[in-house]
Amino acid sequence: MxxxxxxxxxxxxxxxxxxxxxxxxxxxxxxxxxxxxxxxxxxxxxxxxxxxxxxxALRSIEVIPTTALALDLALGVGGVPRGRVIEIFGPESSGKTTLMLHIIANAQKAGGLAAFIDAEHALDPAYAKKLGVNLDDLLVSQPDSGEEALTICETLARSNALDVIVIDSVAALVP
CATH class of the missing domain: 1.20.5 (Single alpha-helices involved in coiled-coils or other helix-helix interfaces)
Incomplete structure (x- = not known):
């Protein structure tokens, strides 16, 4: 033993x-x-x-509603989170730009500022206005290259003055 x-x-x-x-x-x-x-x-x-x-870390997240109730509910916070990078992905003509214009309009209605970097050179101001975008307060850039678009975006983001910056579209940034 x-x-x-x-x-x-x-x-x-x-x-x-x-x-x-x-x-x-x-x-x-x-x-x-x-x-x-x-x-x-x-x-x-x-x-x-x-x-x-x-x-x-669990502080209240500020959001901008999308105007699509089902999407706002699916996102879990009532819209897109303010101050975050959001990518809207989908096939051509699936409503990505329309969704972003609604988000811009909602941000403006709440007193926010927005910029639209139109890399595709395809923004329709009349359509944007119909969706509720205040054209007088919307900053628009139509850059000649992807590098220029990203430099403009970075400068605007670093200003901390805008609530929404849209790049339409990522595919147009690539030569």
């Missing part, structure tokens, strides 16, 4: 060593993650990365 007792003692020591090694590895992982989060926050500002379950 003594060999069994000795074997149990060895197993307990091995288990303790394994548990200690796992704890040490977990602490090292957490420290590395904290360093990465700190670096991202330092480079890109507060809120660039956060734990979703933390109360500050």
């Amino acid at each position: 003594p060999p069994k007792a000795e074997s149990k003692a060895l197993d307990t020591k091995a288990d303790t060593k394994a548990a200690d090694a796992a704890k040490t590895a977990a602490v090292a992982k957490q420290r590395n993650l904290d360093d990465a989060i700190s670096s991202i926050t330092k480079s890109y500002g507060e809120g660039a990365i956060m734990r979703l379950g933390v109360a500050t």
